[in-house]
Amino acid sequence: MADIKFEIVAHIGVLSTSKKGWTKELNVVSWNEGQPKYDIREWSPDHTKMGKGITLNEEEIGQLRLLIIN
Template identity: 55%
Template sequence: MANINYEILKTIGEISDSNKGWTKELNLISWNNREPKYDLRDWAPEHEKMGKGITLTGKELRKLKEILNEMDI
């Protein structure tokens, strides 16, 4: 498997946590020294391991926010 480098530039917020200590977080991350993107995924304590997640540009995140604001939940 290829080595993936990442740097968490800003922690936006924690969405949930599990009884095993993992947390679902929204962060601003630079993957492999590229332009930072908003990232939503599960992280192990100390961010040493990660689960599958999604990355969004600022434009995509704004559109998602718009969609969520229109939902009746």
């Protein structure tokens, strides 16, 4: 399996914490040195491991915001 490079560019907030200490977070992440995107996924306490998640570009996060507040 290929190594995945990532950099958490901005930590926005924690949505929840599991009993095992993993946190579901909203961050801005650059994957494989690409354009940073909004990212929602679970992270281990030291941020070296992650679960499956979803990435959203600027337009998609704006649309999500509109859906939530309406």
